[in-house]
Amino acid sequence: MKNPKLDQDWLQTPLGTYLLDREQAYFDATVADIFGFYAVQLGMEGVDFLRNSRIPERLCCGHNAPAKLFAEPMFLPFATQSVDLLILPHVLEYSDHPHQVLREAERVLRPEGRLLISGFNPRSLWGLVHGLKGAEAGFPWNGHLLNAARVKDWLALLGFELSSGRMCCYRPPINREGWLRRFRFMELAGDKWWNLGGGVYFLQAIKRVHGMRLITPTWKAGVVRAAPSLAASKVLNFAKYKSQRDRQ
Numbered sequence: 068m069k070n071p072k073l074d075q076d077w078l079q080t081p082l083g084t085y086l087l088d089r090e091q092a093y094f095d096a097t098v099a100d101i102f103g104f105y106a107v108q109l110g111m112e113g114v115d116f117l118r119n120s121r122i123p124e125r126l127c128c129g130h131n132a133p134a135k136l137f138a139e140p141m142f143l144p145f146a147t148q149s150v151d152l153l154i155l156p157h158v159l160e161y162s163d164h165p166h167q168v169l170r171e172a173e174r175v176l177r178p179e180g181r182l183l184i185s186g187f188n189p190r191s192l193w194g195l196v197h198g199l200k201g202a203e204a205g206f207p208w209n210g211h212l213l214n215a216a217r218v219k220d221w222l223a224l225l226g227f228e229l230s231s232g233r234m235c236c237y238r239p240p241i242n243r244e245g246w247l248r249r250f251r252f253m254e255l256a257g258d259k260w261w262n263l264g265g266g267v268y269f270l271q272a273i274k275r276v277h278g279m280r281l282i283t284p285t286w287k288a289g290v291v292r293a294a295p296s297l298a299a300s301k302v303l304n305f306a307k308y309k310s311q312r313d314r315q
Contacts, residue, residue, distance in 0.1 A: 075113045075131075077206045081244040086207075086267065087114060089235040090156065090185055093269055095119040101181050103151020109140055110158040122152060140168045145175040154183045159218065160210035166221055173225045178276040182227065185269050187212050192239045193266030215268045227272035234258070234265025 077083045094116040098106070106122040108115075112134040117125045128136045128143070138144050140158055153172050159165040172182055187193055189212035202209040219229055237257030238250040257265055 078113070080242050081247055082240055082242040085238070085247055086236055090267065091116065093185075093233070093235060094154065094156075094183065097183060097269075097271065098122075098152065098154075101152050103177070103180070105150050106152040106154075107143075107145070107150050107175075108154040108156070109143075110161075111156045114156070116154050116156055117152075120152065141171055143171050143175050147174050148177045148180075150175045150180060151177055152181050152183070156185045157187065157207070157210070159184065160186055160212050165211075165213060165218075169218075169221050169225055173227070173274060176274045178274060180274045181230070182222075182272045182274065183269070184218065184272070185267055186215070186218065188234065188264075188266055188268050189214055191264050191266045193236065196240050215270065218270060222270070222272045226275055228275050230271045230273050232268065232270045234262060234268050236266035237261060237264060238266075240266060 078087050091114070095118070098117060098120040101120065101122070103122050104124055106117050106120050106125045108117050108125075108127045110129050112127055112129040112131050115127070117127070126136060127134045128138050130137060136144065140155075140162055141164055153176055155168070155172065159168060162168050176182060187197065187207060187210065189197070194212055197208050197210075197212055200208040215232070219232075222229060234257070235254075237253045238247055239253075241247060241250070253261075
């Protein structure tokens with residue numbers, strides 16, 4: 068996985084603050100309605116996306132402080148089916164094996180557990196600037212952006228059911244506070260007029276585990292009705308035989 072250390076400095080810039088405010092608002096509103104016993108945030112250790120969660124045990128896991136647990140996203144130190152809520156903020160696009168990260172997420176989540184994902188949208192102004200600047204520009208342009216539709220396909224293959232999705236950050240990624248204020252109208256009109264062009268997408272998925280169903284044979288009514296008659300005839304025949312034997 069690429070070193071995510073750069074994001075802490077970038078988040079202090081005007082563009083980083085804008086991104087963080089929008090993402091924090093989404094996670095604050097979403098995690099408040101998810102219940103359970105254990106919640107884990109993976110990555111972006113300097114931001115508490117679980118601060119509004121009502122789940123009693125909350126843990127941040129990543130590569131750097133202030134993470135409480137240091138681990139790789141592909142090899143999480145949690146028991147199978149032990150986590151109720153798992154958040155992956157911009158984890159997939161900075162992983163060399165994003166599909167394996169989702170496999171590991173599926174392993175640690177309980178049945179009906181929730182998975183929240185945020186990622187940069189390659190089909191947006193942010194994606195365009197990402198292509199122009201390249202990895203040399205540092206975070207957030209040094210990741211491998213994944214299309215939301217592709218991530219949805221991976222989730223479906225792993226047995227997840229998509230619960231909801233939305234986008235944010237419709238303003239162009241200009242790292243100047245004055246220009247960001249000028250383009251504020253794009254944020255207000257984005258969901259209504261350009262709902263696929265947000266710089267960041269959010270996906271919420273539920274882990275579904277289908278139970279076994281016992282298939283019983285379909286008995287024919289005629290066979291069921293005939294069974295008592297057959298049994299009765301055997302009893303009568305035995306009674307006749309015993310009576311004849313007693314008379315002899």
